[in-house]
Amino acid sequence: MRLVFFQPDIPQNLGASIRLAACFGAGIDVIEPCAFPLNDRAMRRAALDYAPLADFRRHDSYDRWQDDRGAGRMVLFTTQGAEKLWDFAFRPDDHLVFGRESAGVPDDVHADADARVIIPIRPEARSLNVAMSAGIALAEAMRQLG
Numbered sequence: 001m002r003l004v005f006f007q008p009d010i011p012q013n014l015g016a017s018i019r020l021a022a023c024f025g026a027g028i029d030v031i032e033p034c035a036f037p038l039n040d041r042a043m044r045r046a047a048l049d050y051a052p053l054a055d056f057r058r059h060d061s062y063d064r065w066q067d068d069r070g071a072g073r074m075v076l077f078t079t080q081g082a083e084k085l086w087d088f089a090f091r092p093d094d095h096l097v098f099g100r101e102s103a104g105v106p107d108d109v110h111a112d113a114d115a116r117v118i119i120p121i122r123p124e125a126r127s128l129n130v131a132m133s134a135g136i137a138l139a140e141a142m143r144q145l146g
């Protein structure tokens with residue numbers, strides 16, 4: 001199981017997600033470019049001391065990530081999702097993909113997804129924080145897979 005962040009906007013969200021991946025034993029991928037410098041100093045500050053515990057991979061483009069990702073479904077979490085999180089059956093080799101905080105993912109990335117999943121929230125609420133969404137999704141996937 002891997003968490004994948006498409007061109008993240010907010011370093012603190014990425015840092016929290018690195019910690020999440022490290023604590024749950026999931027891999028984490030970042031598809032660049034990011035809206036912030038993704039260097040060693042920034043990573044140490046954002047991820048605290050959890051970065052060495054995470055299986056962290058950087059990809060300089062979406063196409064490069066597609067070439068490098070290997071087996072497993074691309075499961076896109078989106079407010080335009082087709083299947084509710086609670087109804088989706090996860091697999092151990094899934095790649096859980098989360099879009100930019102400001103814009104989600106472009107249409108071509110949407111089209112490439114093997115599955116589109118929504119985390120059900122109240123209709124009057126717009127969306128969840130991306131790190132929180134990743135935590136909810138990963139916890140449900142791990143619960144299902146034991």
